[in-house]
Amino acid sequence: MKARVIVTLKSAVLDPQGKAIEGALRSLGVAGVQSVRQGKVFDVELAGNDRASAEGALKDACDKLLANTVIETYKVEFAE
Amino acid sequence: MKPAVILFPGSNREQDAVRALRLVAGAKPQVVWHAEHELPPGTDLVVLPGGFSYGDYLRCGAIAARANIMEAVRAHAARGGLVLGICNGFQILCEAGLLPGVLVRNARLRFVCREVLLRVERADTAFTKAYRKSDLIRIPVAHGEGNYTADEGTITRLEHDGRIAFRYARRDGQIDQTDGPNGAINGIAGIYSEKFNVLGMMPHPENYIEPEIGPTDGRGLFESLAGALKAA
Numbered sequence: 001m002k003a004r005v006i007v008t009l010k011s012a013v014l015d016p017q018g019k020a021i022e023g024a025l026r027s028l029g030v031a032g033v034q035s036v037r038q039g040k041v042f043d044v045e046l047a048g049n050d051r052a053s054a055e056g057a058l059k060d061a062c063d064k065l066l067a068n069t070v071i072e073t074y075k076v077e078f079a080e
Numbered sequence: 081m082k083p084a085v086i087l088f089p090g091s092n093r094e095q096d097a098v099r100a101l102r103l104v105a106g107a108k109p110q111v112v113w114h115a116e117h118e119l120p121p122g123t124d125l126v127v128l129p130g131g132f133s134y135g136d137y138l139r140c141g142a143i144a145a146r147a148n149i150m151e152a153v154r155a156h157a158a159r160g161g162l163v164l165g166i167c168n169g170f171q172i173l174c175e176a177g178l179l180p181g182v183l184v185r186n187a188r189l190r191f192v193c194r195e196v197l198l199r200v201e202r203a204d205t206a207f208t209k210a211y212r213k214s215d216l217i218r219i220p221v222a223h224g225e226g227n228y229t230a231d232e233g234t235i236t237r238l239e240h241d242g243r244i245a246f247r248y249a250r251r252d253g254q255i256d257q258t259d260g261p262n263g264a265i266n267g268i269a270g271i272y273s274e275k276f277n278v279l280g281m282m283p284h285p286e287n288y289i290e291p292e293i294g295p296t297d298g299r300g301l302f303e304s305l306a307g308a309l310k311a312a
Binding site: 013016017018019064065066068070071 | 120138139142146175180181182184185187188189227230231292
């Protein structure tokens with residue numbers, strides 16, 4: 001089973017990298033960009049086909065390592 | 081005094097820490113590989129040195145914080161044992177949950193490598209007895225992710241409990257909030273654990289110990305530790 005974990009900064013946390021990217025996009029003349037926040041994507045392959053146990057394992061992975069929940073949140077998506 | 085300096089893949093300041101402990105505290109530190117499960121018998125001080133453990137992959141200190149030896153470090157800290165994390169070591173302590181909060185990218189996105197002025201917030205801990213409260217000391221920093229942050233409740237608690245160890249200061253002793261090296265909240269450069277036995281700090285006291293090289297304001301920290309552990 002394939003899953004995608006998306007880790008992003010909590011909305012209250014400043015993201016200077018996102019701001020710098022936002023500025024660069026503006027200076028490139030990309031129209032309509034209002035704001036940019038940077039995050040991370042992890043593509044994970046899991047053994048078996050049990051969605052519930054996969055969700056449990058990925059939550060465990062996020063809480064233990066993939067996200068620092070002081071400043072980040074995460075969500076999990078499954079490929080259909 | 082029996083210090084153990086933990087070596088992770090990508091640590092690069094471990095020999096500086098060893099040298100400071102030898103020259104200033106007269107100790108014979110052991111370097112301990114991260115894959116070990118136990119600290120050498122009788123270890124009374126653990127030092128997590130600076131560097132770029134695991135190449136800063138994922139987040140600074142995140143992978144090192146989950147190394148085998150960290151369980152032993154956690155147990156040592158829980159027993160009241162002294163732990164000092166410098167730079168990447170501070171990041172590791174935060175990621176391991178031994179200290180609250182997190183060190184994020186410097187506000188101006190630049191790696192800063194220069195001398196800073198630190199204000200010693202209290203001089204009654206095992207790490208700072210050789211200083212006086214409000215002393216201004218010159219110590220170098222070298223980091224890209226030293227911007228200390230935590231939720232409001234944590235900051236309030238740290239401030240209320242006097243757990244700020246050092247702040248970035250100006251010459252007049254005021255907190256350097258706008259011109260600080262990294263944008264850390266309240267100018268925080270280092271913090272203590274609840275029982276004041278764990279200290280994490282971004283600046284490198286181990287690099288200012290020899291007059292041949294420059295200022296020696298870092299000696300006080302190692303003198304304090306030597307004093308604290310001799311008395312114990």
